[in-house]
Amino acid sequence: MTSTPSASAAFEYAPAPESRSVVDIAPSYGLFIDGEFAEAADGKVFKTVSPSTEEVLSEVAQASSEDVDRAVKAARKAFEKWSALPGAERAKYLFRIARIIQERSRELAVLETLDNGKPIKETRDADLPLVAAHFFYYAGWADKLDHAGYGADPRPLGVAGQVIPWNFPLLMLAWKIAPALATGNTVVLKPAETTPLSALFFADICRQAGLPKGVVNILPGYGDAGAALTAHPDVDKVAFTGSTAVGKAIARQVAGTDKKVTLELGGKGANIVFDDAPIDQAVEGIVTGIFFNQGQVCCAGSRLLVQESVQDEVLDALKRRLSTLRLGDPLDKNTDIGAINSAEQLARITALTETGEAEGAERWSAPCELPSSGYWFAPTLFTNVTQAHTVARDEIFGPVLSVLTFRTPEEAVAKANNTQYGLSAGIWTEKGSRILAVADRLRAGVIWANTFNKFDPTSPFGGYKESGYGREGGRHGLEAYLDV
Amino acid sequence: MSDRLTVLKTYKLYVGGKFPRSESGRVYEVTDSKNKWLANAPLSSRKDARDAVVAARKAQGGWAGKTAYLRGQILYRVAEMLEGRKDQFVREVADAEGLSKSKAAVVVDAAIDRWVWYAGWTDKVAQIVGGGNPVAGPFFNLSSPEPTGVVTVVAPQESSFLGLVSVIAPVIATGNTAVVIASENSPLPALSLGEVLATSDLPGGVVNILSGRTAEITPSLASHQDVNAIDLAGVEDDDLAKELEVAAADNLKRVVRPQPVDWSADPGTHRLTAFLETKTVWHPTGSLGASGSSY
Numbered sequence: 001m002t003s004t005p006s007a008s009a010a011f012e013y014a015p016a017p018e019s020r021s022v023v024d025i026a027p028s029y030g031l032f033i034d035g036e037f038a039e040a041a042d043g044k045v046f047k048t049v050s051p052s053t054e055e056v057l058s059e060v061a062q063a064s065s066e067d068v069d070r071a072v073k074a075a076r077k078a079f080e081k082w083s084a085l086p087g088a089e090r091a092k093y094l095f096r097i098a099r100i101i102q103e104r105s106r107e108l109a110v111l112e113t114l115d116n117g118k119p120i121k122e123t124r125d126a127d128l129p130l131v132a133a134h135f136f137y138y139a140g141w142a143d144k145l146d147h148a149g150y151g152a153d154p155r156p157l158g159v160a161g162q163v164i165p166w167n168f169p170l171l172m173l174a175w176k177i178a179p180a181l182a183t184g185n186t187v188v189l190k191p192a193e194t195t196p197l198s199a200l201f202f203a204d205i206c207r208q209a210g211l212p213k214g215v216v217n218i219l220p221g222y223g224d225a226g227a228a229l230t231a232h233p234d235v236d237k238v239a240f241t242g243s244t245a246v247g248k249a250i251a252r253q254v255a256g257t258d259k260k261v262t263l264e265l266g267g268k269g270a271n272i273v274f275d276d277a278p279i280d281q282a283v284e285g286i287v288t289g290i291f292f293n294q295g296q297v298c299c300a301g302s303r304l305l306v307q308e309s310v311q312d313e314v315l316d317a318l319k320r321r322l323s324t325l326r327l328g329d330p331l332d333k334n335t336d337i338g339a340i341n342s343a344e345q346l347a348r349i350t351a352l353t354e355t356g357e358a359e360g361a362e363r364w365s366a367p368c369e370l371p372s373s374g375y376w377f378a379p380t381l382f383t384n385v386t387q388a389h390t391v392a393r394d395e396i397f398g399p400v401l402s403v404l405t406f407r408t409p410e411e412a413v414a415k416a417n418n419t420q421y422g423l424s425a426g427i428w429t430e431k432g433s434r435i436l437a438v439a440d441r442l443r444a445g446v447i448w449a450n451t452f453n454k455f456d457p458t459s460p461f462g463g464y465k466e467s468g469y470g471r472e473g474g475r476h477g478l479e480a481y482l483d484v
Numbered sequence: 485m486s487d488r489l490t491v492l493k494t495y496k497l498y499v500g501g502k503f504p505r506s507e508s509g510r511v512y513e514v515t516d517s518k519n520k521w522l523a524n525a526p527l528s529s530r531k532d533a534r535d536a537v538v539a540a541r542k543a544q545g546g547w548a549g550k551t552a553y554l555r556g557q558i559l560y561r562v563a564e565m566l567e568g569r570k571d572q573f574v575r576e577v578a579d580a581e582g583l584s585k586s587k588a589a590v591v592v593d594a595a596i597d598r599w600v601w602y603a604g605w606t607d608k609v610a611q612i613v614g615g616g617n618p619v620a621g622p623f624f625n626l627s628s629p630e631p632t633g634v635v636t637v638v639a640p641q642e643s644s645f646l647g648l649v650s651v652i653a654p655v656i657a658t659g660n661t662a663v664v665i666a667s668e669n670s671p672l673p674a675l676s677l678g679e680v681l682a683t684s685d686l687p688g689g690v691v692n693i694l695s696g697r698t699a700e701i702t703p704s705l706a707s708h709q710d711v712n713a714i715d716l717a718g719v720e721d722d723d724l725a726k727e728l729e730v731a732a733a734d735n736l737k738r739v740v741r742p743q744p745v746d747w748s749a750d751p752g753t754h755r756l757t758a759f760l761e762t763k764t765v766w767h768p769t770g771s772l773g774a775s776g777s778s779y
Contacts, residue, residue: 251733256726449767456619
């Protein structure tokens with residue numbers, strides 16, 4: 001593509017929107033408790049909007065602590081029978097769920113794109129296939145737990161209280177619910193307040209699959225409902241994905257209890273590009289690393305560490321590539337960059353980038369036109385960034401890349417590890433031994449070498465240090481839901 | 485026997501491979517189960533605890549960087565050294581725990597055998613908890629365990645030696661380094677263990693042993709920003725355990741809560757895996773030809 005003279009500008013494409021008619025969003029939704037949709041005890045509701053248009057998509061019941069209590073009771077009641085089912089039977093429920101997700105994947109992809117704002121290309125090709133794969137993977141574990149390396153007949157914990165974020169709503173649900181059910185736990189899950197819809201559609205999938213009542217309960221709501229859930233005395237297991245600040249609050253809250261906890265928190269991933277890296281591939285990896293899902297990814301490669309000798313070459317290529325990214329209607333199949341999930345998140349990204357400029361980092365944003373309604377932020381990078389700069393330290397959770405340089409591998413490792421976080425990192429070099437040496441010294445739970453942002457249900461995911469503890473995915477992911 | 489007066493030992497801390505007194509200059513009386521004076525043990529301060537963390541951090545990279553085989557050899561060497569000094573430890577354990585010599589000998593034997601058990605684990609744990617993952621794409625994907633880092637270990641109060649060994653050995657077997665708070669009332673076997681570790685080729689700083697008041701030393705270690713994990717085995721006060729867990733949340737330390745443990749039972753792998761992180765590395769596999777297969 002770089003051979004065409006117009007490569008520095010996005011190609012003109014005719015609009016190619018995915019049809020919305022595949023999904024039927026009801027004007028209102030209840031809480032899903034004990035197999036039934038119900039109003040919140042206090043009758044409260046909240047609106048969920050499409051971040052790309054600010055259109056109200058639906059009105060959703062807002063859970064309070066009273067609803068949490070009802071849902072936990074339902075989950076507790078269901079636990080006895082669900083945990084006593086032969087593993088092979090639990091497996092078949094999960095296989096059913098996986099299949100129904102595959103059948104309804106286009107509908108769910110469009111729904112997710114509407115509610116979250118991310119491009120249909122991503123929900124269709126990444127989120128939904130991974131959601132189905134996750135259920136399929138853990139389904140197979142349900143009758144093989146004796147062989148998982150946790151001793152004979154490992155027991156479930158009981159009721160799992162799960163709180164998930166808005167960046168991958170249905171995928172995070174799958175990461176939480178699939179292993180919990182496979183191991184014989186029952187769940188109460190709170191989706192994020194800006195993206196409740198796919199979890200409510202999942203409730204309908206549970207109904208279609210004939211899942212026993214109370215095994216899965218879905219409570220849309222805000223942080224207060226999440227806190228009530230994680231604090232509930234009859235919750236045996238807490239699983240949280242979200243900010244490090246909330247993760248620490250949960251760790252304090254469960255102190256002195258018997259609750260088992262897994263936390264998947266923030267990150268400030270370093271993407272390290274050595275001078276012998278294949279530059280074109282590295283540039284694609286940098287783009288995937290920080291602009292996938294508008295950078296609203298905990299494991300994003302938000303710090304580019306580029307070897308000084310190739311800095312100019314990499315940055316030129318990167319800016320050229322960013323100029324070709326298409327930002328706009330998330331339902332358009334050609335869109336690369338969708339909307340920021342909420343006005344609140346957009347404000348946070350804006351404030352942090354303003355801080356970056358105020359502190360003296362040099363800002364460059366891709367020359368693209370932002371739609372007049374909705375929440376948008378152009379792909380942006382900062383150069384002349386030092387390790388002390390806020391944009392090099394704080395998780396921005398948006399399409400903003402901070403570029404730092406290094407001279408030696410030792411310096412790269414030291415800079416990469418100079419963070420409270422330890423979730424992900426990337427390494428770009430043609431030299432195999434350097435990959436292994438650097439990977440060995442990086443304090444991060446997931447390392448991508450000559451690739452970035454790859455996920456798979458068989459591959460454990462989770463952080464070091466203040467990026468949290470516990471692993472999700474793979475055999476490792478079972479431990480979080482077993483009394484071992 | 486002659487009426488020769490025995491030479492008493494001044495018990496000292498073990499920090500960074502050296503045997504300092506408490507920087508505070510304080511000591512406290514240690515007695516046996518019948519209240520007979522045994523020794524004056526160092527009464528460690530919070531500063532001693534911080535110094536121990538510095539020593540443990542300094543030693544951590546080098547210790548984790550040794551081959552698992554060598555770590556196993558060194559842990560086995562600890563067992564060898566203990567075997568040679570068994571009489572001393574039998575006497576100290578008998579005094580500390582009010583046991584007969586024969587019962588104390590059983591405890592010491594078990595503690596020596598526990599070092600052997602963990603010596604054998606160093607080069608096997610990665611194969612038990614790590615491995616390749618069959619991802620649905622052309623990627624080599626490998627999960628490996630790595631040490632969490634610096635671990636504070638509050639040793640059991642009653643089981644002054646077998647319990648102590650059972651909480652130290654699994655921590656260091658995998659490449660962590662440890663700051664150990666000995667049993668408050670029975671610290672002497674722990675302080676003597678420092679002398680054994682110092683002569684077992686264990687690098688200085690890998691294990692650091694403090695004696696003193698659990699309630700005084702532990703809060704600053706639980707809140708210390710350069711400690712990665714804490715084993716609360718020896719915290720018997722529920723309120724203190726909760727307070728320490730809350731403090732530990734500040735930098736998300738990995739916490740093992742206190743729970744009843746039969747130290748003479750098969751230890752399993754729980755304490756070994758509690759202080760490990762899992763690192764997963766992805767790399768494209770590429771392919772050699774159009775077929776995409778090597779078969």
